Amino acid sequence: MPALPWTTGPYQPDDDATVHVLASMLPLRRYGDVVRFLRWTAKIRKQLVTAEGCAGYSLDARVLRKTFYTLSAWSDAEAMNRFVRSGPHAAMLGDMAGRLGEATFVESGTKGSALPLDWAAAKQRIADRRASGA
Numbered sequence: 001m002p003a004l005p006w007t008t009g010p011y012q013p014d015d016d017a018t019v020h021v022l023a024s025m026l027p028l029r030r031y032g033d034v035v036r037f038l039r040w041t042a043k044i045r046k047q048l049v050t051a052e053g054c055a056g057y058s059l060d061a062r063v064l065r066k067t068f069y070t071l072s073a074w075s076d077a078e079a080m081n082r083f084v085r086s087g088p089h090a091a092m093l094g095d096m097a098g099r100l101g102e103a104t105f106v107e108s109g110t111k112g113s114a115l116p117l118d119w120a121a122a123k124q125r126i127a128d129r130r131a132s133g134a
Contacts, residue, residue, distance in 0.1 A: 009054030053079025
């Protein structure tokens, strides 16, 4: 399954504004949890459409590998954290607890002019984080 195209969120940063970026790799433990995760993904994508501070997002689902990559940009870390702790995303965290393998999260910053974000660069940051063990 190819990566879903970048979807612009409700927050539209100026080109010179700094945005908060989150790249993640979420491996599932079992193939039996893939459909469950995809259902949550659909709900969370609906939540993102109106998420305050969301500049954009994308998903790269590697279904046969049971691994999902997320990439999103936010007005700031606080807006991202509010999203994570609310609505379907918060419910998903509880439901998927114990179903994920070793997840990797990488936060960084970039300028609004860099949107939409680049998958190759995001995956390299994830690979570097995993290699460093941090």
